[in-house]
Amino acid sequence: MEQLLVFIRKEFFHIFRDRRTLLILFGLPVVQLLLFGFALSNEVKNIRLMIADNAGDVSSQELIAKIRASRYFILEEQLADYSEIEQKLKAGAIKGALIFPAGFGNDLSGAVQLQLIADGSDPNIAKTMFNYLNSILADYRQSKTTSLPDYRIEPEIRLLYNEEGSGSLGFIPGLMALILMIVCTALTSVAVVKEKETGTMEVLLVSPFKPAYVLLAKAIPYLLLSLLNFTLIVAMALLVLNVEVKGSLFLLFATSTLFIITCLSFGLLISNVTSSQQTALLISLMGMMLPTLIFTGFLLPIENMPGILQLISNLVPSRWYYLITKAIMLKGLGIAYIWKETLVLSGMTVFLLGLAIKKFSIRLQ
């Protein structure tokens, strides 16, 4: 036991000696969270739309004013033919063009057709633009028919968990999962292999120190640092991003500790099977980055993926952790709703840690 403590102290010395790495370790996640928390959202806004009003009458102007009043578009009114529109689309100056037919106002009692030309090279914007315009049109039509005898059904829409309708709320637990996953895994992924590379492993192995202790002593300092880091991240989310933790803070910390251990185990596994820091870091940072981004589920909808990718997504720990934090932080739910996810994470941890210990060779090549 005392041996272990001494060893842990040594590891801490190593970590604290490298001030620069420490600064990076604590500074970067915070900056990332703040930057992305403010900048990213799934919402589509500021769509540059060109309006070719060939009618130029009261009704068309009325409708255009309605479109302008919605906060989704930046309008550019200009009479243009197809070749001009094409030129602007090609140069990326506009995302679409809405064309009013001549005599729009006069035909309004019958059937009028508006044409939208969208830049399909960005399907998300094209589709959203169509949806926005469609609902503005429906509104406009409704306002024209209010003179009808009224049989009105009004849906009253309530936004649960997110009353202000903030577009980035769901991103915050996702970002936390992403940052923790990559930082924790990458940190420990060099822990063992560094000793191998610099030759100090030999010294450790010939000492009377138990091999399992080596792993444990490597993991514990990083666990503590990661917890500190996590606390910092949560504090930032609370204070700067104004996200409130609706559920139990204790539960959030408990599950986060579990997730951190999962990541540390994964990092140790990488460290034990690689032979250079370079390879370990390439796997844990460059290799893990995209899968984590894709499969955590906050950026891309997993339910739209092909079945095989959905299966793969189950193997990514951050996906489960994202579900857990979303439930605790944003929905305010208790353990009854997340025991399954917690169990999956526990299972992964046991498996990864077991494999890491098994792969820890006590003989050098």
Add this chain to the structure above:
Amino acid sequence: MKILFYLLQKEFRQIRRDKSILAMMFVMPLVQLVILPLAMDFDVRHINLALVDHDHSTFSRQLISKIEASGYFKPVSYTSTYQDALKHIERGTADLILEIPSGFERNLVREKSQQLGVSADAINGVKAGIGGSYLAQVIADFNAGIRVQFNPAPPPAGTIMLTVSNWYNPLGAYKYNVVPGVLVLLLTLIGGYMAALNIVREKENGTIEQINVTPIRKWQFILGKLIPFWVIGLLVFTVGLAVSWAVYGIFPKGSILLLYLFAMVYLMAVLGFGLLISTYSDTQVQAMFVAFFFMSIFMLMSGFFTSTDSMPAWSRTISNLTPITHFIRVDRMIILKGSGFNEVQKELYYLIGFALILNGWAIRNYRKTH
């Protein structure tokens, strides 16, 4: 010149010798090129709907069957209380609750107006928004039907049809948007990580001292480090283009020459960036973490996942200050729209600027002695 040649020979040998690195550079990017377009599909297709019908009337049943027939919604539960329906939202199995109050039909007939309760899980704002507006559409349709039913001869109401044509991508398939973006990501990963790591490794292992004491000049050493990755990057780009043509049927509409011109300049810019990181780091861990930090900014803010137009102004500025944003924009323009030199030349100047600044800064900062 001869010295540079030998240096290049050494670098290529070292890269070739390390099979795991080689695999990382070629296999991983291609796997990502195949997987990402499959994974990125932002269509809102199945909105899971929990239904609570307190009324059990003809009207409420008609409304429900109309919603079911609309094709947008997948009813996941029919419960008798709001609390039970809320459980589905909490578990994440439902996105939307529609609550039809008791007296729905009676109120509608007598008082000519009635409210419906719709509750949306707004954590996923897009799904809540689209689900809510689809539901509103179906309800409005149902509403119009009722009006006709009670007013045999309603005054003709005009209809406005909105037809849409998606140029460059008539079916609105996401792969056209994603594949060119992934090509850029691959170049970024190779340029940004590999070069930085390679140089710091020599620092950490001490082999850089051996080079420093030789008459090799600063520029020779740096070029010796950059050229191999530049060549590898272009190779990966070529393979990537071939794969996107073979697997996804996406072939550049515009000039391939122009595309390569951009790729070459862009690679110089990201390699310069990698070099810059390496001059500031003492260890591989530091270099990788700093590289990761910037890579994540590059990726998440470049307009690859979310649109840059939707960002607040300050973050659009940050986004414009990263080279990747410009190359992703141009790459999509040339490959999908066939944009020509005139339309993209501004971006080329941006990229040349980035390449000059980043490399200049890195070379200035690189010292042979400590």
